[in-house]
Amino acid sequence: MLQYQASPLDLMFQALADPARRAMLDRLTRGPASVGELAKPFAMTLSAIMQHLNVLTGSGLVKTDKVGRVRTCQLNTVALRSAEQWIADRRLTWERRLDRLGAFLDANPEDPDAS
Amino acid sequence: MLQYQASPLDLMFQALADPARRAMLDRLTRGPASVGELAKPFAMTLSAIMQHLNVLTGSGLVKTDKVGRVRTCQLNTVALRSAEQWIADRRLTWERRLDRLGAFLDANPEDPDAS
DNA sequence: TTGATACTGAAGCATTTGCTTAAGTATCAA
DNA sequence: TTGATACTTAAGCAAATGCTTCAGTATCAA
Structure with missing residues (x-):
């Protein structure tokens, strides 16, 4: 992915x-969390967590809101749904193809190959 | 992800x-393809395609079978389903949480915050 | 106003990634 | 057996990634 404007x-x-x-x-599926709370389970500096968080917000998977000195x-x-949808679309297209192929082979048992 | 055995x-x-x-x-959702066919649309060497293919097979997303000199x-x-499922699980957990929270707020209109 | 808390940003550095080129090796067809 | 086809591998290199440390900047609480 050399020098290319990354898509969503x-x-x-x-x-x-x-x-x-x-x-x-x-962690965030169990409810909102501050940066510090998010960092707690990890053996990483807060700085590293911050960088991970930036990747997550940059991708749209996480939204944050800062009030006072804590960012929630x-x-x-x-966003989560659109990633999921991309995979689902491909999987379904392929599964449907396999189904059609199976049905065809069932209907034409003599045929060695149908592709 | 420094020096860590990557999970599936x-x-x-x-x-x-x-x-x-x-x-x-x-491309593969439209049916099986050889390495060469897979490479055709790209402005990359076959070598580069090979490396991408190795990532895909290494992740289990693609299966290949070589007969004679062509690998299909x-x-x-x-595998596709398990990636999809991971996202779906998280999304659903979070959406259900939001639903419960909404129901609670509807039932207790005076309460400023419920988390 | 002083100190603690909660985050933020910039460098720096080792490792990984995504290519390339330049070699192969194995079929297959004539 | 000779050449073309279809992949495969290794080495090398620039850029990206995942950290770290160190030095901030804002709140907030007393």
């Missing part, structure tokens, strides 16, 4: 590719 | 994070 889908899947970031998302983070279902 | 989910989302690899998956590639729905 790139950013989302890239965000999902890291176990620490997935763990952060996991929340999951964004809209 | 890491490998899958990492595989999905690259636009070239997603395009290859896209196919989508693997099982």
Whole structure:
């Protein structure tokens, strides 16, 4: 992906590719959290968590809102759904193809190959 | 993700994070393809395609089978489904939480905050 | 106003990633 | 057996990634 303007889908899947970031998302399914709370389970500096958080917000998977000195983070279902949808679309297209192929083979048992 | 044995989910989302690899998956939803066929739409060397393909097979998203000198590639729905499921689980947990919160706020209109 | 809290930003650095080129190796067809 | 085809591998390199440390900047509480 050399010197290329990353698409929303790139950013989302890239965000999902890291176990620490997935763990952060996991935590956020149980409700909103501050940056500090989000950082607590990790053996990483707050700075590192901040960078992960920036990847998550940059991808749209997480929305944050700062009031006073604490920034509260929340999951964004809209973005989550679009990543999910991309996979589902491909999987379904392929599964339907396999179904059609199966049906065809059932109907034409003599045929060696149908593709 | 410094020096850490990548989990299947890491490998899958990492595989999905690259636009070239997603395009290859896209192609494969329309049916199996050889390495050469898979490479054709890209302005990349076959070598580069090979490396992308290795990421895809390494993640389980694609299965290949070589007969003679041509390797045929196919989508693997099982792996695709598990990536999809991870996202869906998180999204649903969070959406259900929001629903419960909404219901609670509807039932207790005076309460300033329920978390 | 002083100190603690909660985050933020910039450098720096090792590792990983996404390519390339330049070699192969194995079929297959004539 | 000879050449073309279809992939495969290794080495190298620039850019991106995932951290760290260190030095901030805002609140907030007393």
